[in-house]
Amino acid sequence: MSEAPLLSVEDVAVDLPTARGPLRAVDRVDLTLGAGRTLGIVGESGCGKTMLSRAILQLLPRKAKFSGRVMFDGQDLARIDREHLRKLRGRSLAVVFQDPMTSLNPVLTIGTQLGETLQEHLELDSVHARTRSAELLVAVGIPAPEQRLMQYPHQLSGGMRQRVAIAIALSCEPKLLIADEPTTALDVTIQAQILDLLAREQRRRHMAMILITHDLGVVAGRTDEVAVMYAGRVVERAPTPVLFRAMQMPYTEALLAAIPKLDAAPHTPLPAISGRPPDPTRPLKGCSFSPRCRYALARCHQDKPALTAPLSADHHYACFHPLRTAAGVDA
Amino acid sequence: MATLDLGMEDDIGAAPAPRSRQLGLLFWIAIGWMALVFALALFAPLLPLPSPTDMDMLERRAPFSAAHWLGTDGLGRDELARLIHGARISLAVGLFAPVIGLVIGGALGMLAGYFRGRLETLVVGSMDVLLAFPPLVLALAVTAYLGQSILNLTLILGVLGIPAFMRVARAATLTLARREFVIAAEALGATHRRILLRELLPNVLLPLVAFFLLGVAVTIVAEGALSFLGLGVPPPVASWGSMIGEGRESLDVAPRLAFLPAFAFFLTVLSFNLVGDSLKAVTDPRQGAL
Amino acid sequence: MLGFIVRRLLYLLPVLVAVSLLTFLIASLLPGDLAYVILGDQATPENVAALRHDMGLDQPIWWRYLGWLGHVLQGDFGRSFRTGQTVLQAVADRLPVSIELMLLAEIMGLIIGVPLAIVCAARAGGAFDRIVTGTAFGMLSVPTFLSAILLIYLFAVELHLLPATGYVPLSEDPIGNLRFFVLPALTLALAEWPGIMRVLRSDMISTLQEDYIALAKAKGLKPSRILFVHALKPSSLTLVTVTGINIGRLIGGALIVETIFALPGIGRLLIGAIFTRDLIILQGVVLLVAAGFVMMNFVVDLLYAVLDPRIRHGHA
Numbered sequence: 001m002s003e004a005p006l007l008s009v010e011d012v013a014v015d016l017p018t019a020r021g022p023l024r025a026v027d028r029v030d031l032t033l034g035a036g037r038t039l040g041i042v043g044e045s046g047c048g049k050t051m052l053s054r055a056i057l058q059l060l061p062r063k064a065k066f067s068g069r070v071m072f073d074g075q076d077l078a079r080i081d082r083e084h085l086r087k088l089r090g091r092s093l094a095v096v097f098q099d100p101m102t103s104l105n106p107v108l109t110i111g112t113q114l115g116e117t118l119q120e121h122l123e124l125d126s127v128h129a130r131t132r133s134a135e136l137l138v139a140v141g142i143p144a145p146e147q148r149l150m151q152y153p154h155q156l157s158g159g160m161r162q163r164v165a166i167a168i169a170l171s172c173e174p175k176l177l178i179a180d181e182p183t184t185a186l187d188v189t190i191q192a193q194i195l196d197l198l199a200r201e202q203r204r205r206h207m208a209m210i211l212i213t214h215d216l217g218v219v220a221g222r223t224d225e226v227a228v229m230y231a232g233r234v235v236e237r238a239p240t241p242v243l244f245r246a247m248q249m250p251y252t253e254a255l256l257a258a259i260p261k262l263d264a265a266p267h268t269p270l271p272a273i274s275g276r277p278p279d280p281t282r283p284l285k286g287c288s289f290s291p292r293c294r295y296a297l298a299r300c301h302q303d304k305p306a307l308t309a310p311l312s313a314d315h316h317y318a319c320f321h322p323l324r325t326a327a328g329v330d331a
Numbered sequence: 332m333a334t335l336d337l338g339m340e341d342d343i344g345a346a347p348a349p350r351s352r353q354l355g356l357l358f359w360i361a362i363g364w365m366a367l368v369f370a371l372a373l374f375a376p377l378l379p380l381p382s383p384t385d386m387d388m389l390e391r392r393a394p395f396s397a398a399h400w401l402g403t404d405g406l407g408r409d410e411l412a413r414l415i416h417g418a419r420i421s422l423a424v425g426l427f428a429p430v431i432g433l434v435i436g437g438a439l440g441m442l443a444g445y446f447r448g449r450l451e452t453l454v455v456g457s458m459d460v461l462l463a464f465p466p467l468v469l470a471l472a473v474t475a476y477l478g479q480s481i482l483n484l485t486l487i488l489g490v491l492g493i494p495a496f497m498r499v500a501r502a503a504t505l506t507l508a509r510r511e512f513v514i515a516a517e518a519l520g521a522t523h524r525r526i527l528l529r530e531l532l533p534n535v536l537l538p539l540v541a542f543f544l545l546g547v548a549v550t551i552v553a554e555g556a557l558s559f560l561g562l563g564v565p566p567p568v569a570s571w572g573s574m575i576g577e578g579r580e581s582l583d584v585a586p587r588l589a590f591l592p593a594f595a596f597f598l599t600v601l602s603f604n605l606v607g608d609s610l611k612a613v614t615d616p617r618q619g620a621l
Numbered sequence: 622m623l624g625f626i627v628r629r630l631l632y633l634l635p636v637l638v639a640v641s642l643l644t645f646l647i648a649s650l651l652p653g654d655l656a657y658v659i660l661g662d663q664a665t666p667e668n669v670a671a672l673r674h675d676m677g678l679d680q681p682i683w684w685r686y687l688g689w690l691g692h693v694l695q696g697d698f699g700r701s702f703r704t705g706q707t708v709l710q711a712v713a714d715r716l717p718v719s720i721e722l723m724l725l726a727e728i729m730g731l732i733i734g735v736p737l738a739i740v741c742a743a744r745a746g747g748a749f750d751r752i753v754t755g756t757a758f759g760m761l762s763v764p765t766f767l768s769a770i771l772l773i774y775l776f777a778v779e780l781h782l783l784p785a786t787g788y789v790p791l792s793e794d795p796i797g798n799l800r801f802f803v804l805p806a807l808t809l810a811l812a813e814w815p816g817i818m819r820v821l822r823s824d825m826i827s828t829l830q831e832d833y834i835a836l837a838k839a840k841g842l843k844p845s846r847i848l849f850v851h852a853l854k855p856s857s858l859t860l861v862t863v864t865g866i867n868i869g870r871l872i873g874g875a876l877i878v879e880t881i882f883a884l885p886g887i888g889r890l891l892i893g894a895i896f897t898r899d900l901i902i903l904q905g906v907v908l909l910v911a912a913g914f915v916m917m918n919f920v921v922d923l924l925y926a927v928l929d930p931r932i933r934h935g936h937a
């Protein structure tokens with residue numbers, strides 16, 4: 001596949017001015033995503049994954065400083081004019097936020113919030129928008145759509161609200177969908193349903209998707225490629241099966257170990273990662289993860305490892321002491 | 332609407348930059364003006380001014396001169412002297428009336444917020460009834476029955492302020508009564524009276540004082556309005572309000588007669604509002620207006 | 622929804638009763654005066670006693686209150702002993718004027734305040750915002766009668782554009798009628814717009830930080846739609862409440878304005894009754910105004926519920 005990727009994030013950095021100095025939320029990230037492919041971005045809270053998604057959408061807070069390029073469909077989103085960007089949003093570029101209770105407007109009906117995108121971007125009249133909205137609700141698994149269209153968000157359950165949010169995102173057949181922790185605010189029982197819905201729609205529409213989550217388990221089997229973020233940087237990136245089979249970053253290993261396993265004995269202690277992510281206003285000299293890393297060497301505290309791909313062309317990681325060398329064999 | 336480019340497109344969470352601590356230049360200018368007016372009003376009889384009541388029929392509506400710095404009014408009385416003596420009245424009513432509201436309303440509010448239950452319902456309910464009357468209407472009605480005098484005016488304006496002070500005191504008490512230091516005092520066996528006076532009162536006082544200053548501004552305005560209509564302070568006593576009312580007659584020939592007291596009035600009310608608002612922002616940062 | 626209305630009405634009743642009681646008590650502070658006032662020079666002790674007996678003024682106070690209340694509930698508010706008009710008649714004559722004034726004032730206040738609030742909220746913290754907010758704060762220190770004097774001086778005395786006083790009914794001459802209302806309504810509007818602007822702006826600023834606004838932007842909606850539909854609607858709740866609360870202040874302000882501009886409204890009726898010591902009119906008008914005020918607040922509460930579906934469905 002030698003065609004240009006749909007999305008190419010190039011050297012993107014986001015700085016936020018704070019009382020204690022500039023906060024580097026995103027530290028020179030590079031990512032690419034081909035059309036119809038799924039990328040998972042995994043990391044703890046505060047690692048910059050949400051800021052990164054906002055940077056891609058160009059919806060950063062007013063005070064934020066952005067640098068880099070966001071090439072989408074051949075255009076740099078950071079450079080095109082506002083009106084052009086507005087037309088892309090909602091149409092080619094869609095997003096699902098974490099909490100559907102706050103991301104849906106409480107005083108507008110479902111029908112209004114679903115239909116307005118259709119009317120704005122596809123120029124449908126209200127009648128057609130209504131029909132299409134009902135179809136979309138059915139597609140995301142909401143029965144009796146006609147009734148739902150006239151209801152308000154607070155009258156729906158959490159899972160249903162998120163389905164509505166997904167319907168809104170899918171309404172204009174976007175080329176790229178960014179799902180920012182789409183299931184974190186939902187019941188565990190609903191989470192799988194929503195994720196499966198997203199995966200299904202993604203395949204059906206041949207849509208590129210970025211799935212942002214703090215849970216490695218979520219991306220297994222649902223993404224083509226995974227990027228692990230820590231302290232504002234991408235620290236490992238690989239096709240999903242490769243990552244799970246041969247992960248190199250101690251951090252990724254720790255993330256995986258932190259997922260509770262069904263077949264573990266009861267009361268098995270969950271190996272949580274000790275310590276906390278570094279204070280973003282005081283970047284460390286060496287590797288950001290070194291204070292918490294089991295395998296850290298003196299060098300790790302001194303120099304910052306660059307993102308390289310010595311093993312195979314599609315597996316990038318930033319570590320002086322990757323797992324392969326730690327264990328001595330392929331992990 | 333392509334023309335309505337409001338520039339807010341990409342600003343999520345674009346909270347306005349926090350206001351610089353408003354205890355800045357404006358605040359101190361306001362304090363300065365208040366101090367000036369207060370001093371002039373207080374020491375008026377001692378100042379080397381012509382009498383405000385001496386009429387000089389030959390010098391009616393005279394322009395600014397060495398003898399009369401701000402000219403004379405329609406009856407030949409010195410305008411500057413009248414302004415300063417007018418300040419005395421406006422400030423007297425403006426300061427004493429809210430004290431009534433502060434003391435009674437503050438006490439009621441603290442009791443209601445502390446004891447809750449039926450006392451609270453009673454207090455809040457009666458305040459609601461009082462608030463059901465448009466204030467000016469009530470003031471007018473009462474002055475009509477009781478007669479016009481500075482005392483009556485001060486009393487009714489004071490009573491009208493009670494619900495507002497009650498609300499502030501009650502709100503503050505409600506939040507404070509649940510804090511640890513109150514529960515600790517109770518655990519130590521402190522009586523209600525002690526808790527109210529020693530623990531709660533000092534903390535409730537701060538927002539009340541800020542509100543008091545705003546209340547002064549409101550009262551000066553209310554007295555001004557009533558006096559303007561001739562229904563406030565009884566003539567021949569003059570407050571700024573009645574001076575403005577009188578000045579209305581001469582708008583076409585000598586507008587300064589209305590605008591001089593109007594300007595003093597505006598500056599004073601503005602100063603009280605500024606200082607009161609700044610203090611309110613300090614005690615409860617969400618409420619600042621500027 | 623129905624339960625909500627019934628609950629609010631039930632709360633209303635005791636308040637109205639208390640209002641009537643308070644009005645009556647104020648009026649009864651000096652009952653002797655009423656008879657003296659009516660009789661004027663013919664106030665000999667015998668005549669006063671006779672009149673008091675006739676008017677039932679020698680009855681115990683609670684009896685008189687019930688009697689009065691009874692009359693009031695049947696629609697009989699009493700009759701002015703000066704003009705012979707019933708209170709209701711006098712009020713009915715004057716009500717349209719006052720209502721027209723308050724309506725125009727509130728509309729003007731909204732026309733000035735709402736757009737300013739929206740633009741300020743959209744560009745919060747900017748130069749425009751600071752200027753407008755500062756001006757609004759300054760305006761709060763300019764009382765009604767001051768604005769009135771200023772406007773009269775500017776438009777009537779200096780520019781001779783608009784009349785300073787006078788009135789002609791709407792039915793007779795709509796244009797002329799509006800000309801007489803411009804200055805008075807504008808005076809009141811100048812006092813109204815800062816409150817409206819400030820409250821709406823603050824509400825919209827916090828609304829604009831909500832997630833659903835971020836999503837609306839991510840959906841690529843037009844900024845005007847985001848502002849006027851997504852942001853304004855949730856914020857309009859406070860706008861309605863503020864407008865409702867303003868009615869109370871408007872009534873007081875209207876009083877002053879009607880007197881200054883010589884408009885024959887309820888305010889003038891009241892002031893006139895005070896000057897002529899027409900205590901029956903005074904009592905009746907105060908009760909009507911207060912009752913109207915309470916009803917107004919009730920309507921505002923209802924509107925509030927209509928605008929916020931969460932309250933209607935028993936949430937929030």
